[in-house]
Amino acid sequence: MLAVLALPVSSGAACAAEAGNPPVPDPTRIFAPLAYPEDANMYRSGSGRRGPQAWQNRTDYDIKVTIDPVNRTLSGSEIITYTNNSPDDLDVLWVQLDQNMYREGSRADFANPERHQFHTDGIAIESVSIEDEGRSTPLVPVISDTRMQLSLSDAMHKGEKRRIRIVWHYTIPGAWGGRTAVSSSKNGDIYEIAQFYPRMAVYDDVRGWDTAPYLGQEFYLDYGDFDYSVTVPSAFVVAGSGSLVNPSDVLSQEQRDRLAQAAKSEQRIMIRTQAEVEAPAAPPVPVQADAGKDPKTPDDHKLAAGSEKPLTKTWHFHMANTRDVAFMASAAFLWDAAKLDLPPLPGGSEKDRQAQPRLAMSFYPVEGIGAQGWDRSTSYVKHAIEYFSSQWSPYPWPNAINAAGHGAAMEYPGIAFEDAKSRGPQFFSLTTHELGHQWFPMVVGSNERRHAFMDEGFDTFIDVLASVHFNSGEFAPKHDAEYAPVSGNPAVDIVSVLMDPASPVLMAPSDTVSEKYRHAVSYFKAAYGLTLLREQIVGPDRFDRAFRAYVGEWAFHHPTASDFFRFMNSETGEDLSWFWRGWYFNNWAPDYAVGPVSYVENDPKKGALVRVVNKGWLPLPVVLQVTWMDGSAARIRIPTETWMLRNELTVDVAGTQPVRTAILDPDRVIPDIDRSNNSFGEIPTVTISSGNH
Numbered sequence: 273m274l275a276v277l278a279l280p281v282s283s284g285a286a287c288a289a290e291a292g293n294p295p296v297p298d299p300t301r302i303f304a305p306l307a308y309p310e311d312a313n314m315y316r317s318g319s320g321r322r323g324p325q326a327w328q329n330r331t332d333y334d335i336k337v338t339i340d341p342v343n344r345t346l347s348g349s350e351i352i353t354y355t356n357n358s359p360d361d362l363d364v365l366w367v368q369l370d371q372n373m374y375r376e377g378s379r380a381d382f383a384n385p386e387r388h389q390f391h392t393d394g395i396a397i398e399s400v401s402i403e404d405e406g407r408s409t410p411l412v413p414v415i416s417d418t419r420m421q422l423s424l425s426d427a428m429h430k431g432e433k434r435r436i437r438i439v440w441h442y443t444i445p446g447a448w449g450g451r452t453a454v455s456s457s458k459n460g461d462i463y464e465i466a467q468f469y470p471r472m473a474v475y476d477d478v479r480g481w482d483t484a485p486y487l488g489q490e491f492y493l494d495y496g497d498f499d500y501s502v503t504v505p506s507a508f509v510v511a512g513s514g515s516l517v518n519p520s521d522v523l524s525q526e527q528r529d530r531l532a533q534a535a536k537s538e539q540r541i542m543i544r545t546q547a548e549v550e551a552p553a554a555p556p557v558p559v560q561a562d563a564g565k566d567p568k569t570p571d572d573h574k575l576a577a578g579s580e581k582p583l584t585k586t587w588h589f590h591m592a593n594t595r596d597v598a599f600m601a602s603a604a605f606l607w608d609a610a611k612l613d614l615p616p617l618p619g620g621s622e623k624d625r626q627a628q629p630r631l632a633m634s635f636y637p638v639e640g641i642g643a644q645g646w647d648r649s650t651s652y653v654k655h656a657i658e659y660f661s662s663q664w665s666p667y668p669w670p671n672a673i674n675a676a677g678h679g680a681a682m683e684y685p686g687i688a689f690e691d692a693k694s695r696g697p698q699f700f701s702l703t704t705h706e707l708g709h710q711w712f713p714m715v716v717g718s719n720e721r722r723h724a725f726m727d728e729g730f731d732t733f734i735d736v737l738a739s740v741h742f743n744s745g746e747f748a749p750k751h752d753a754e755y756a757p758v759s760g761n762p763a764v765d766i767v768s769v770l771m772d773p774a775s776p777v778l779m780a781p782s783d784t785v786s787e788k789y790r791h792a793v794s795y796f797k798a799a800y801g802l803t804l805l806r807e808q809i810v811g812p813d814r815f816d817r818a819f820r821a822y823v824g825e826w827a828f829h830h831p832t833a834s835d836f837f838r839f840m841n842s843e844t845g846e847d848l849s850w851f852w853r854g855w856y857f858n859n860w861a862p863d864y865a866v867g868p869v870s871y872v873e874n875d876p877k878k879g880a881l882v883r884v885v886n887k888g889w890l891p892l893p894v895v896l897q898v899t900w901m902d903g904s905a906a907r908i909r910i911p912t913e914t915w916m917l918r919n920e921l922t923v924d925v926a927g928t929q930p931v932r933t934a935i936l937d938p939d940r941v942i943p944d945i946d947r948s949n950n951s952f953g954e955i956p957t958v959t960i961s962s963g964n965h
Contacts, residue, residue: 296919297889303916306849306857308834309779315477316832320839321825328494328829330355331472335500338584339444339463339508339601344454347441350469351403353496354434358475361427365434366475367413367420370467370486371395371442371452379417380487386787390446395470398439408437418486420470438470447678455678457637457692459549459604460507462677464689466598467491469500474719476830482719489782490713490720490727493595495828503586504601509544511607511635511675512599513686514591515628522585534609535629540650544607546638591669591686593828595717598684600675604637610650613658614667628670632657636676640692645699649674649690652700655742656707660734663816664711665823672710674703683709697747704742705735705754716826723833724782724790725856728754729798736803754795762800766943769797770861778856779833800943801855808893808942809851809912810844818843850912854890861945863888864936866896867952876930882923882952884910884936888945891915897938900929907938 312318314325332355337348356362372394373380381391400422402409414421428434444463447455452466467486474482474492482492502510510522519528527543534541591597612630632653640646657672669686679691681702688706690699708731712718718726732754739750751760758765769775769792776785778798785794806815822831822839831839837852854860865885872878884896891912899905908923925931935951937944944950 297886297891297915299916299918302854302889302891303850304853306837306853308837310478310832310834312838313477316835318838319842320822320831320835320837322829326829327357327359327477329357329475330496331494332496333469333498333500333597335469335498335597336503337465337468337500338503339465341461341463341505344444344461345441346444346465346468348469349437349439352436352438352470352472354428354436354472356428356430356432356434356475358477359430360475360480361429362475363424363427364481365422365424365428365436366473366481366483367422367436367438368471368473368486369395369397369415369418369420370471372415372418373486373488374445379485383487383783384787392443392445395440395442397470398441399437400439401437403435403437411436419473419483440470451680451682451689453678453680457602457604457639459637460602462600462602462604462637462692464600464675464677464680466682466684466689468598471596474830478832482721484721484783486721487783489724491596492719492721492830493717495593495595495717498589498591498594498597500590500597501586501588502599502601503584505603506582506585507603508585508601509603509605509607509635510587510589510599510601511605511633511673511687512587512589513594513597513669513673513684514589515670517588517590518586522587531609531631532629534631535611537610538613538654540608540610540634542606542608543633544605546606546641549604549606549638593668594685595714596685598687598689600635600677600687600689602635602637602677605635605675606638606641606646607633607635608650609633610654612654612667612672614661617668617670631671633671634674634676637692640676640694642695644696645694646676646692648699649676649703652703652742653707656704656738657710659738659741660708660711663737664734664820665715665827667710668715668827669710672707674707681706683707683714685710685714698752700742700747701735701739701750701752701754704738705731708732708734708738711823715828716823717828717830719830719832721782723779724785724794725778725798725801726831726833726836728794729778730802732795732799733802736799753791755799757791757796761940762796762803763940763943766797766800767861767945769793770859770943771945772859775859777859797855801851804855804892804942805840805848805851809848810846814844850891858889860889862890862892862894862942863945864894865946865949866934866936867949869931869934869952871930872924877928880925880927880931880934882925882931882934884921884923886915886919892942894937894942894944895939896923897933897935898925898927898931899933899935900927901932902929903932 315323317323332353334351337346339346372378374392375394376391397413400411400413411422444454447453453464454461474494530541530543609631612632614630632650634649636646653672653674657667661667673687674690676690676692680689682689683706690702694702712730713720713727720727736750740748756762756765776789776793806812818840821843841848865887867883870881893912894910896908896910897905933953
């Protein structure tokens with residue numbers, strides 16, 4: 273039998289401050305209705321799902337680029353096919369020019385100077401034009417920092433498409449280019465190429481054109497199909513997002529045979545060996561870019577004088593329904609692969625599906641070789657893609673790549689950029705994390721520039737579960753810079769973040785979170801919040817079902833934080849407003865105290881009375897464990913609703929003997945910020961009559 277005696281809250285709590293953890297919690301504010309930043313409407317419903325009139329614009333790309341390894345430049349041309357599905361007429365288009373962040377004096381240069389060890393001249397736009405049935409109409413761009421505005425002579429109406437042709441070039445940043453770089457290895461330079469093409473900004477129902485300048489954080493992009501070609505010296509190997517369309521043009525017959533073998537193998541097969549990498553190669557030569565050509569026109573291989581051996585090769589890739597592509601290129605790459613145990617991708621004939629096996633692949637220099645290094649990379653890739661596919665939603669693209677370079681530790685659709693020197697648990701953690709990003713934000717396309725927690729936090733959360741699952745928990749529990757960095761217990765390690773008055777809240781715009789707090793808040797706190805929801809508040813069954821449904825609902829679309837909050841409320845069957853307010857909009861925390869212990873009618877045989885006090889503004893469910901003198905014990909779960917009208921209660925625990933201890937949160941699974949008063953171990957003095965012996 274359990275009885276609860278409640279005491280009302282003090283009226284003085286109403287004056288407590290909104291930020292931090294004020295002295296006396298006020299239930300009327302903790303449990304007040306929460307106004308979400310974005311209203312529900314015809315585009316985004318109150319259930320957190322897409323509304324009946326939801327729309328999303330589309331961007332398709334046809335890109336052709338050339339890398340000149342002598343001058344370390346990239347030159348390119350592209351055709352962007354932009355489709356306006358919005359109800360609005362668009363008289364201007366906005367394009368992102370991320371490479372301009374490397375210009376000296378850029379906004380990013382001042383906002384995040386620690387990310388700018390190298391400067392370049394940024395991206396040089398050679399020409400912009402509208403292409404329409406063979407007619408080319410030049411446009412005069414207006415460039416402001418990392419944005420380019422294109423004014424249209426006639427507005428785009430709903431359902432209309434425009435083809436924009438852009439020609440550009442830029443110098444590739446040095447060894448640390450903040451996610452795009454060129455760095456040295458024993459057998460040649462490694463090019464990590466991302467944000468390399470002018471990209472359409474997103475026009476959505478929340479802000480219209482979302483033109484936040486690129487300050488070095490992350491991205492927000494529309495979905496579409498990508499066809500892209502990369503021309504490099506013939507000794508180079510290119511690891512790129514999507515499917516290699518022309519393997520017979522760039523790979524030897526032996527390498528193609530090895531790929532076919534890998535498509536049937538659970539263990540890695542070497543596609544390009546160390547011996548092939550270290551074979552003598554011709555010195556690099558300047559590569560003349562043909563950026564002015566139509567991207568659909570194949571580039572003829574340049575031939576060495578008096579030789580049939582090409583100086584360059586063009587690698588042609590295709591990726592459908594993605595928001596971005598990226599690639600690495602180097603003559604230094606070893607290459608191995610194994611099959612992904614996933615169903616064939618839908619669409620096309622059975623012959624087409626069989627011809628495009630789904631592969632886990634790794635590209636790395638000889639510096640990466642090692643039993644605890646890149647020798648295990650493909651096994652980590654396989655596990656991440658297969659596990660996340662089974663747990664949350666199927667991986668939607670043909671290949672998944674781990675590629676080694678300087679070590680930006682950065683994710684793009686179908687490919688992760690990693691550090692060639694990574695080893696051991698850290699390497700597993702980084703690989704799993706970067707490939708987990710295939711779900712957040714590559715599939716679920718949240719706005720990373722606004723809400724980093726929907727990207728880094730969601731990914732880190734699924735990584736926690738993947739660590740337990742891999743190889744019987746070889747690297748579990750997750751304990752690194754991203755999660756539980758000090759003790760390995762997140763309930764303990766997060767307390768310093770919650771108690772730090774300078775810690776930003778999760779809802780803070782991504783660009784306002786300093787490097788000091790980026791991992792602690794956007795990764796750790798965000799991930800641990802989902803862990804608390806799953807393990808302590810909702811339960812794994814209901815949480816997992818709701819989270820899978822969220823991924824399915826918003827796959828290849830753009831959810832906001834408000835959509836997520838509403839969706840989880842609806843799908844879990846809980847009003848979680850109190851949790852969103854405390855954990856996401858504030859840095860509130862639980863703080864419970866226990867004691868003293870007394871007895872019903874001063875008689876232990878009639879049960880114990882345990883006083884529990886809520887002193888915190890985040891009243892998570894908490895377990896009270898009562899242990900009697902003979903060592904037997906009982907556990908009582910005190911739910912959050914207990915504290916809707918009060919801050920104190922007395923729990924009547926049935927028993928027949930004195931209590932040895934009463935402990936709150938005995939397993940240390942909630943982040944109680946003051947554990948000094950969580951246990952009561954004194955045995956109160958009682959008068960026991962002779963009839964009670």
